[in-house]
Amino acid sequence: METIINYFETIPSSHRSIILVGGLAFFWILESGVPLFKFRYKKWQHAIPNLFFTLTTVIINFSLAWLLLGTADWVVANDFGILNWIPEIPLWLYALLGVLLLDFFGAYLAHYVEHKVKPLWMVHLVHHTDHKVDTTTANRHHPIESVIRFTFTLFGVFVIGTPIALVFLYQSMSLVFTQFTHANIKMSKGFDKVLSYVIVSPDMHKTHHHYRLPYTDSNYGNIFSIWDRLFGTYLYLDREKLVYGVDVFPDEAKNSNIKDLLKQPFQKYEKPTLSTDVEE
Numbered sequence: 119m120e121t122i123i124n125y126f127e128t129i130p131s132s133h134r135s136i137i138l139v140g141g142l143a144f145f146w147i148l149e150s151g152v153p154l155f156k157f158r159y160k161k162w163q164h165a166i167p168n169l170f171f172t173l174t175t176v177i178i179n180f181s182l183a184w185l186l187l188g189t190a191d192w193v194v195a196n197d198f199g200i201l202n203w204i205p206e207i208p209l210w211l212y213a214l215l216g217v218l219l220l221d222f223f224g225a226y227l228a229h230y231v232e233h234k235v236k237p238l239w240m241v242h243l244v245h246h247t248d249h250k251v252d253t254t255t256a257n258r259h260h261p262i263e264s265v266i267r268f269t270f271t272l273f274g275v276f277v278i279g280t281p282i283a284l285v286f287l288y289q290s291m292s293l294v295f296t297q298f299t300h301a302n303i304k305m306s307k308g309f310d311k312v313l314s315y316v317i318v319s320p321d322m323h324k325t326h327h328h329y330r331l332p333y334t335d336s337n338y339g340n341i342f343s344i345w346d347r348l349f350g351t352y353l354y355l356d357r358e359k360l361v362y363g364v365d366v367f368p369d370e371a372k373n374s375n376i377k378d379l380l381k382q383p384f385q386k387y388e389k390p391t392l393s394t395d396v397e398e
Contacts, residue, residue: 126285144254145301145318154304168254178264199279216284223274225340240383247373253301299323
């Protein structure tokens with residue numbers, strides 16, 4: 119564990135880029151071989167807007183990385199935050215707790231708030247209006263959302279008292295997990311269900327991408343499933359019933375156009391439809 123921590127403390131930007139590109143390539147190939155849904159689409163054409171928003175996400179996160187580094191250094195130097203206030207624990211437990219808490223602030227809480235605050239939901243819509251969810255959907259975030267997510271992560275680093283090694287470890291894990299859970303891959307339902315008791319599984323997250331409430335407002339987690347189960351936001355929907363998108367924004371052509379997606383947060387919003395066929 120010490121070797122891992124030391125590595126992520128000084129991980130080169132090139133290595134972080136390899137994780138991004140390597141993960142995307144791996145799941146791209148995997149979902150082509152064992153697809154969950156056999157989409158009738160031109161895979162590269164579908165990927166273009168998603169990769170554009172992936173690029174804007176990378177640019178924003180790299181541009182603001184100095185804030186993360188400065189905050190992480192400050193909390194360590196000033197012995198501030200949850201991790202610095204608890205009694206000494208084994209390094210593996212320290213790392214697990216740090217990543218677990220960052221997953222709450224940077225992923226679950228940010229995601230939950232985006233769904234509950236209307237202006238933020240309009241920004242987050244860009245992610246939900248993909249009608250063919252695959253691994254390229256993972257980082258399909260409007261630039262404004264990238265800033266919002268970064269702000270929540272920064273707040274998490276401050277409150278938790280996370281050193282930069284754990285921040286980079288968390289971000290790397292978060293990236294791979296979001297590529298995994300969005301990937302159009304088919305696993306056995308039983309194995310997926312078992313995974314969902316510990317981590318966010320593909321079927322669990324894809325329920326969140328169903329086009330109607332209440333499923334859209336469920337399963338907010340990214341790495342660990344504990345937060346959804348703890349706060350009662352976990353829902354299950356059989357994969358055969360999945361329909362991707364958002365019911366009040368059904369125009370797939372506009373939802374695949376970069377210019378229209380950039381303007382999407384400022385569109386007129388209609389009240390969504392509440393589904394009555396909720397599964398337990």
